Amino acid sequence: MSDWTAGYIADIGYTFGYYPELNPLAAKLAFLFSGQVYPSFSTACELGFGQGLSVSIHAAGSSIQWYGTDFNPSQAAFAQDLASISGAETKLYDDSFEIFCSRDDLPNFDFIGLHGIWSWVSEENQATIVDFLRRKLNVGGVLYISYNTQPGWSAMAPVRHLLSEHAEIMAAPGRGILSRVDAAFNFVSSFLEVNPGFLRANPSIVDKLKRIKGQNQRYLAHEYFNRDWRPTYFAEMVKLLEPAKLSFACSASYSDHISALNLTQEQQNFLKEIPDDDFRESVRDFIVNRQFRRDYWVKGARKLSAQEQLKELRKIRILLVVNKDDVNSKVKSSIVGANIQEAIFTPLMAALAKHQVFSLSELEILLQEDKVTMKSLVQAVMILISEGYVAIAQDEELLNNCKEKAVKFNQHILDETEGSDDINFIVSPVTGSGIYVNRFERLFIKYIKLGLSDPKEWSEKAWALLSSSNQRLLKDGKTIESDEDNLAEILKRANEFSIKRMQIMKALQIM
Numbered sequence: 014m015s016d017w018t019a020g021y022i023a024d025i026g027y028t029f030g031y032y033p034e035l036n037p038l039a040a041k042l043a044f045l046f047s048g049q050v051y052p053s054f055s056t057a058c059e060l061g062f063g064q065g066l067s068v069s070i071h072a073a074g075s076s077i078q079w080y081g082t083d084f085n086p087s088q089a090a091f092a093q094d095l096a097s098i099s100g101a102e103t104k105l106y107d108d109s110f111e112i113f114c115s116r117d118d119l120p121n122f123d124f125i126g127l128h129g130i131w132s133w134v135s136e137e138n139q140a141t142i143v144d145f146l147r148r149k150l151n152v153g154g155v156l157y158i159s160y161n162t163q164p165g166w167s168a169m170a171p172v173r174h175l176l177s178e179h180a181e182i183m184a185a186p187g188r189g190i191l192s193r194v195d196a197a198f199n200f201v202s203s204f205l206e207v208n209p210g211f212l213r214a215n216p217s218i219v220d221k222l223k224r225i226k227g228q229n230q231r232y233l234a235h236e237y238f239n240r241d242w243r244p245t246y247f248a249e250m251v252k253l254l255e256p257a258k259l260s261f262a263c264s265a266s267y268s269d270h271i272s273a274l275n276l277t278q279e280q281q282n283f284l285k286e287i288p289d290d291d292f293r294e295s296v297r298d299f300i301v302n303r304q305f306r307r308d309y310w311v312k313g314a315r316k317l318s319a320q321e322q323l324k325e326l327r328k329i330r331i332l333l334v335v336n337k338d339d340v341n342s343k344v345k346s347s348i349v350g351a352n353i354q355e356a357i358f359t360p361l362m363a364a365l366a367k368h369q370v371f372s373l374s375e376l377e378i379l380l381q382e383d384k385v386t387m388k389s390l391v392q393a394v395m396i397l398i399s400e401g402y403v404a405i406a407q408d409e410e411l412l413n414n415c416k417e418k419a420v421k422f423n424q425h426i427l428d429e430t431e432g433s434d435d436i437n438f439i440v441s442p443v444t445g446s447g448i449y450v451n452r453f454e455r456l457f458i459k460y461i462k463l464g465l466s467d468p469k470e471w472s473e474k475a476w477a478l479l480s481s482s483n484q485r486l487l488k489d490g491k492t493i494e495s496d497e498d499n500l501a502e503i504l505k506r507a508n509e510f511s512i513k514r515m516q517i518m519k520a521l522q523i524m
């Protein structure tokens with residue numbers, strides 16, 4: 014391993030993930046819902062951007078000037094190319110955190126984000142980041158940070174120790190990281206077969222390991238095999254970020270904002286008795302056995318008055334981004350089996366079904382007859398967003414400013430789709446965020462843009478592409494063998510796209 018890596022896995026590139034929490038717009042509703050002043054953003058920075066998909070999408074979908082760094086030169090080169098396609102003036106570097114954070118050509122930032130970084134870097138790097146936040150995050154500015162936390166890792170942390178020790182000590186010299194990952198997991202499997210005391214004390218690890226082994230190998234290499242790997246308790250994070258004058262603002266996971274989704278009434282009552290905000294947050298992590306936190310922090314928290322909060326909430330704009338028939342009032346992500354009340358859900362979905370952008374104030378008026386209060390409306394909207402049914406739309410002016418950039422970015426992704434399936438997100442100028450669009454859907458959009466209007470034509474063209482490189486479709490985990498069956502399956506997907514998804518893609522101004 015070369016020494017610029019500081020013990021970080023660098024001999025295999027990272028996955029092409031997209032993280033909506035890194036979009037400053039996503040912080041807006043979270044801040045307003047929890048009654049806090051939400052700043053405006055003109056400069057932002059992502060530390061450790063990986064392949065740079067999130068930063069490229071957020072730069073293409075907004076007027077924010079984005080900066081960032083990732084010390085892996087292959088990833089930085091890929092990210093620089095990707096970000097430049099939209100024409101956004103993004104400045105991405107291949108500096109280590111140490112070098113980047115001491116640059117003298119950076120502006121101050123309104124938003125700094127790091128996803129999947131904190132728990133995997135050394136304490137020196139963490140200190141460098143905190144110092145950067147102290148110096149370069151504007152007063153009122155927001156930090157998004159995700160990290161592994163406790164107590165959710167209490168059983169698995171020793172297993173990860175064993176995995177990484179095996180990779181370090183037992184792997185034959187010269188073996189690539191993927192083969193070391195494989196060998197380490199095989200070792201742990203045989204270790205569990207001898208019924209060790211550790212397994213008897215922690216029986217849950219069997220299921221956990223099974224789930225982990227099924228994940229993307231590149232992700233596994235980066236998640237479990239770095240030299241540095243430390244979960245941080247929430248209370249420790251409070252202390253570590255204090256020198257940067259940061260205080261906890263709110264969770265970036267919207268479902269955390271609605272206690273009834275994940276806590277029983279008894280648990281909610283127990284937490285209400287705890288007067289200290291930070292300690293309450295720590296205890297909540299123990300109640301839900303939290304393993305990973307995604308949080309917003311702020312430099313100088315300010316509370317909104319109840320009137321200001323209502324006024325700002327009313328301006329939030331949203332739209333439905335899935336087919337209305339796929340939306341359920343039963344909340345998928347709820348641990349305690351919560352539902353959105355039918356009295357709100359039914360009229361709200363009737364309005365949203367048109368896939369138009371509505372402000373919450375417009376919805377409030379539309380739902381007046383159904384006696385839906387603003388409070389319950391906002392709660393339902395938060396749940397629908399966290400379930401992935403609804404997205405926040407940016408202001409009309411911002412939308413118009415980024416339209417051209419979004420078109421350029423998306424055309425590139427569509428063109429790349431013929432040769433690769435690495436990137437599954439494109440940008441919507443309406444939401445300013447990434448939208449998941451699978452490979453077939455991207456091909457169909459591309460063909461529609463070329464002037465083909467019939468799903469039959471799209472499917473024939475898509476099948477010609479796949480069959481020319483001997484690719485076959487998978488259905489229920491099995492390969493479809495015959496040409497006819499492959500073509501029929503693509504046609505089915507093309508028809509579904511035309512009936513269910515096209516209207517949504519148009520509403521998102523992706524086509």
Ligand SMILES: C[S@@+](CC[C@H](N)C(=O)[O-])C[C@H]1O[C@@H](n2cnc3c(N)ncnc32)[C@H](O)[C@@H]1O
Nearest residue numbers: 021030061062063083084085109110128129235
């Ligand atoms: C787990 S990946 C997360 C990437 C991206 N944020 C994401 O979630 O897709 C961590 C990234 O941090 C980068 N990284 C790790 N240590 C770094 C350092 N000291 N300086 C700069 N980048 C670093 C790695 O190259 C890698 O791309």
